[in-house]
Amino acid sequence: MDEKLALRILSISIYNSAMTQSPRRATPADQANPVAIEPLIAFSDVHVGFDEGDVLRGISFEVWPGETKILLGETGTGKTLIMKLGAGLLRADSGRIWVMGHELSEMHEQELLAFRRHLGFVFQEGALFDSITVAENVGFRLREENLPDAKIEARVREVLRFVELESTYDMFPGDLSGGMRRRVSIARALADRPPMVFYDSPTAGLDPVTSQTIITLIMRGRDLQDVTSLIATHRVQDAFGLANYRFDEASGRVMHLNGNSQQAAQQQGNSHRTTPTNVLVLREGQIYFEGAADDLLHTSDEYLKKFLASAE
Numbered sequence: 001m002d003e004k005l006a007l008r009i010l011s012i013s014i015y016n017s018a019m020t021q022s023p024r025r026a027t028p029a030d031q032a033n034p035v036a037i038e039p040l041i042a043f044s045d046v047h048v049g050f051d052e053g054d055v056l057r058g059i060s061f062e063v064w065p066g067e068t069k070i071l072l073g074e075t076g077t078g079k080t081l082i083m084k085l086g087a088g089l090l091r092a093d094s095g096r097i098w099v100m101g102h103e104l105s106e107m108h109e110q111e112l113l114a115f116r117r118h119l120g121f122v123f124q125e126g127a128l129f130d131s132i133t134v135a136e137n138v139g140f141r142l143r144e145e146n147l148p149d150a151k152i153e154a155r156v157r158e159v160l161r162f163v164e165l166e167s168t169y170d171m172f173p174g175d176l177s178g179g180m181r182r183r184v185s186i187a188r189a190l191a192d193r194p195p196m197v198f199y200d201s202p203t204a205g206l207d208p209v210t211s212q213t214i215i216t217l218i219m220r221g222r223d224l225q226d227v228t229s230l231i232a233t234h235r236v237q238d239a240f241g242l243a244n245y246r247f248d249e250a251s252g253r254v255m256h257l258n259g260n261s262q263q264a265a266q267q268q269g270n271s272h273r274t275t276p277t278n279v280l281v282l283r284e285g286q287i288y289f290e291g292a293a294d295d296l297l298h299t300s301d302e303y304l305k306k307f308l309a310s311a312e
């Protein structure tokens with residue numbers, strides 16, 4: 001069986017056994033398709049507050065296997081908080097969060113540490129270790145798993161090639177530009193083929209051209225490697241870029257999807273179909289919009305229209 005499919009089924013079966021209350025019961029139709037029985041992430045009525053007041057006020061959403069979910073919101077709306085909650089780096093004040101079969105509030109620190117090893121993270125700051133080489137950064141987790149050196153090197157080279165940075169193998173993060181460091185972070189997040197990747201504001205602080213490179217890379221992960229992801233961004237362009245384009249393996253190019261992007265992709269009938277890409281808009285601690293990018297584009301809501309118009 002395909003290694004990735006096996007991992008997903010495994011994670012889903014852990015999910016079922018670990019869950020005290022499923023956010024949604026599996027139906028017979030789901031059982032015919034074992035990959036999509038349960039979401040990889042489910043937030044249910046999550047609240048988080050600080051002294052200054054509540055920041056998240058009842059957040060509920062799901063990310064399904066194969067889905068790319070874009071968390072769109074202005075700066076300070078709580079995107080990073082949601083990423084940290086999903087990674088188990090922060091506990092919710094109330095509500096429940098399931099990630100890959102685990103209800104996070106029921107896990108101890110030690111379990112959370114082990115759990116995080118199965119996820120990929122690209123955090124806003126990049127968070128590379130400056131004192132070790134690019135290759136050592138990218139292979140960090142593989143080394144923790146005690147893989148043989150030759151296997152680690154092969155995989156590190158492969159994933160660096162994927163982000164088009166194999167030439168930086170022996171360099172140090174300090175020698176790279178901001179955009180290159182971000183690409184190395186993506187290579188590191190993908191190194192051990194996690195079923196789920198969190199991208200926190202992957203284009204923040206980058207110029208528009210470099211931002212586009214990063215979005216194309218995330219698109220390639222989605223379209224060529226079926227990476228499921230939750231992506232936080234304040235850039236409207238990031239959401240529409242991911243929703244309206246797909247990476248075509250045969251031509252090695254980014255292609256526009258006309259009309260309903262998901263249907264169009266499915267009609268292509270190639271094995272690397274584009275996975276569903278959906279958008280959440282955060283506003284004042286709640287999910288203000290949830291749906292396809294096309295529906296967001298045609299909204300008649302005044303706040304959303306203003307937000308869309310703010311795109312640089």
Ligand SMILES: Nc1ncnc2c1ncn2[C@@H]1O[C@H](COP(=O)(O)OP(=O)(O)O)[C@@H](O)[C@H]1O
Binds near residue numbers: 050076
């Ligand atoms: N540890 C903390 N203590 C107090 N306030 C915090 C803390 N972390 C985040 N906040 C507040 O929560 C809000 C949302 O932050 P954040 O999730 O970083 O927003 P975003 O990523 O959307 O820009 C901000 O107003 C921020 O000041």
Ligand SMILES: [Mg+2]
Binds near residue numbers: 200201
């Ligand atoms: Mg943030």
